[in-house]
Amino acid sequence: xxxxxxxxxxxxxxxxxxxxxxxxxxxxxxxxxxxxxxxxxxxxxxxxxxxxxxxxxxxxxxxxxxxxxxxxxxxxxxxxxxxxxxxxxxxxxxxxxxxxxxxxxxxxxxxxxxxxxxxxxxxxxxxxxxxxxxxxxxxxxxxxxxxxxxxxxxxxxxxxxxxxxxxxxxxxxxxxxxxxxxxxxxxxxxxxxxxxxxxxxxxxxxxxxxxxxxxxxxxxxxxxxxxxxxxxxxxxxxxxxxxxxxxxxxxxxxxxxxxxxxxxxxxxxxxxxxxxxxxxxxxxxxxxxxxxxxxxxx
Amino acid sequence: xxxxxxxxxxxxxxxxxxxxxxxxxxxxxxxxxxxxxxxxxxxxxxxxxxxxxxxxxxxxxxxxxxxxxxxxxxxxxxxxxxxxxxxxxxxxxxxxxxxxxxxxxxxxxxxxxxxxxxxxxxxxxxxxxxxxxxxxxxxxxxxxxxxxxxxxxxxxxxxxxxxxxxxxxxxxxxxxxxxxxxxxxxxxxxxxxxxxxxxxxxxxxxxxxxxxxxxxxxxxxxxxxxxxxxxxxxxxxxxxxxxxxxxxxxxxxxxxxxxxxxxxxxxxxxxxxxxx
Numbered sequence: 001x002x003x004x005x006x007x008x009x010x011x012x013x014x015x016x017x018x019x020x021x022x023x024x025x026x027x028x029x030x031x032x033x034x035x036x037x038x039x040x041x042x043x044x045x046x047x048x049x050x051x052x053x054x055x056x057x058x059x060x061x062x063x064x065x066x067x068x069x070x071x072x073x074x075x076x077x078x079x080x081x082x083x084x085x086x087x088x089x090x091x092x093x094x095x096x097x098x099x100x101x102x103x104x105x106x107x108x109x110x111x112x113x114x115x116x117x118x119x120x121x122x123x124x125x126x127x128x129x130x131x132x133x134x135x136x137x138x139x140x141x142x143x144x145x146x147x148x149x150x151x152x153x154x155x156x157x158x159x160x161x162x163x164x165x166x167x168x169x170x171x172x173x174x175x176x177x178x179x180x181x182x183x184x185x186x187x188x189x190x191x192x193x194x195x196x197x198x199x200x201x202x203x204x205x206x207x208x209x210x211x212x213x214x215x216x217x218x219x220x221x222x223x224x225x226x227x228x229x230x231x232x233x234x235x236x237x238x239x240x241x242x243x244x245x246x247x248x249x250x251x252x253x254x255x256x257x258x259x260x261x262x263x264x265x266x267x268x269x270x271x272x273x274x275x276x277x278x279x280x281x282x283x284x285x286x287x288x289x290x291x292x293x294x295x296x297x298x
Numbered sequence: 299x300x301x302x303x304x305x306x307x308x309x310x311x312x313x314x315x316x317x318x319x320x321x322x323x324x325x326x327x328x329x330x331x332x333x334x335x336x337x338x339x340x341x342x343x344x345x346x347x348x349x350x351x352x353x354x355x356x357x358x359x360x361x362x363x364x365x366x367x368x369x370x371x372x373x374x375x376x377x378x379x380x381x382x383x384x385x386x387x388x389x390x391x392x393x394x395x396x397x398x399x400x401x402x403x404x405x406x407x408x409x410x411x412x413x414x415x416x417x418x419x420x421x422x423x424x425x426x427x428x429x430x431x432x433x434x435x436x437x438x439x440x441x442x443x444x445x446x447x448x449x450x451x452x453x454x455x456x457x458x459x460x461x462x463x464x465x466x467x468x469x470x471x472x473x474x475x476x477x478x479x480x481x482x483x484x485x486x487x488x489x490x491x492x493x494x495x496x497x498x499x500x501x502x503x504x505x506x507x508x509x510x511x512x513x514x515x516x517x518x519x520x521x522x523x524x525x526x527x528x529x530x531x532x533x534x535x536x537x538x539x540x541x542x543x544x545x546x547x548x549x550x551x552x553x554x555x556x557x558x559x560x561x562x563x564x565x566x567x568x569x570x571x572x573x574x
Binding site for chain 2: 007008010011012014015016017018019021022023025026028029030031032033034036037040047048088092095096100106107108109110111112113114115116117118119120121123124125126127128132133134137138170171173174175178179182183202227230231232234235238239242253254256257260261266269270273276277280281283284285287288291
């Protein structure tokens with residue numbers, strides 16, 4: 001009895017020792033910084049020197065800032081692309097699952113963007129889509145009139161849609177296919193055989209067997225897509241459009257950078273960060289809910 | 299096995315064709331452009347280069363301290379990797395296999411705080427690092443990276459350690475093995491494939507990271523590669539052929555890793571997502 005209690009005590013101590021390095025690093029470089037934003041969002045602060053208390057003034061400014069509303073509008077456009085960004089790879093994975101010639105080749109290739117990283121992708125796409133880039137050259141060769149007047153990333157109405165199409169759909173497609181195929185590999189194939197006997201067609205099998213069987217992975221992928229849009233876009237925007245033209249491709253993330261590190265209104269930038277904190281918290285809560293519901297945590 | 303109709307097949311090939319094109323073309327474009335001189339590029343930016351001219355590569359290495367950037371990236375990413383792997387395994391072992399109070403709360407805490415974008419924490423990380431002298435320092439960058447990327451690696455490792463039977467640690471304890479011997483001599487050797495996976499995924503994340511290096515490194519001689527590229531892109535008047543050469547230099551190591559460890563990378567990116 002005593003020995004068992006001692007063992008238990010020992011295990012608690014071991015766990016603490018093992019977790020300490022991670023917890024310490026996170027407290028200093030993540031948790032404290034996230035929480036400190038609340039204080040600094042109520043100050044006037046340049047990012048260096050002393051911070052002067054101003055109460056809720058930054059938030060009042062925020063509500064009247066056209067850049068802030070642009071960012072929210074842009075985020076809603078990006079979100080509107082998420083359903084397609086989830087459904088298309090799901091559909092393609094389901095078709096590929098039936099077997100398709102040359103699939104392994106496609107798999108290697110369509111994952112490539114994930115290896116290159118957003119700095120390189122943003123840089124390359126900004127060149128490819130520029131007015132003197134290959135796309136315009138191609139259109140000119142095809143005989144499109146005044147193709148060199150087309151400036152996809154330079155016009156505010158088209159820029160955010162191009163960014164969404166690239167970021168939410170095209171660049172995530174390869175990852176999505178591999179991800180859903182991995183999930184589908186665990187579906188019991190006898191379910192399909194049974195459905196085949198019942199005479200179910202392809203779509204019926206897709207909606208009634210495939211989708212419900214991997215619903216955890218689909219939910220997780222939706223959450224991941226939200227994380228990407230709200231919290232992982234900075235490098236891509238920085239190199240692709242730098243938030244422009246005007247504020248046409250501003251996001252909250254990018255706004256914090258421009259306000260804080262370019263205009264040196266760090267107190268004000270912190271109020272942007274607090275707003276983004278609440279969005280991310282909601283997404284994080286959703287993620288933890290999905291993982292717990294999927295029995296990934298004991 | 300199951301009869302597919304033709305329109306579905308056409309749709310799939312068409313879509314795969316588009317995605318394949320979007321995935322390959324940027325890299326192909328950088329490749330052909332990197333061998334052109336400016337006149338040749340301006341004349342046509344889609345044509346194949348007339349000759350394999352290596353001048354742009356020479357320029358990148360001679361005038362832009364690129365060899366310095368590569369060295370910086372190698373130093374920071376390898377140091378970061380050692381720290382990252384030890385920390386992820388220690389915490390993953392505890393969360394996956396050990397029993398202790400508040401486990402679920404700690405797990406949720408780690409998952410919760412891994413989500414915030416670099417920019418939400420940037421200002422304060424900047425302030426902390428300048429206070430304790432970690433600006434323009436490899437150590438600072440390595441610590442910040444590890445703090446930021448380790449929660450995800452920990453989550454993946456914990457799902458792996460959860461599959462190991464508890465009798466392993468019980469017998470280790472009877473043999474008198476302390477917690478570090480349990481971790482380094484028993485657990486980590488068993489987890490080698492998963493360590494390889496998080497190692498590659500993590501080092502790719504660090505290799506391509508931008509926001510933290512942009513804010514913490516202002517000395518040009520300390521810049522890692524991805525920062526070097528991002529800054530180059532911002533400087534006007536850098537000709538596309540030179541930029542293309544720089545991009546290919548920066549992508550070379552990740553691409554080589556990808557061709558060798560493709561399966562591991564695919565597995566790593568989907569790990570933790572598949573229920574079970």
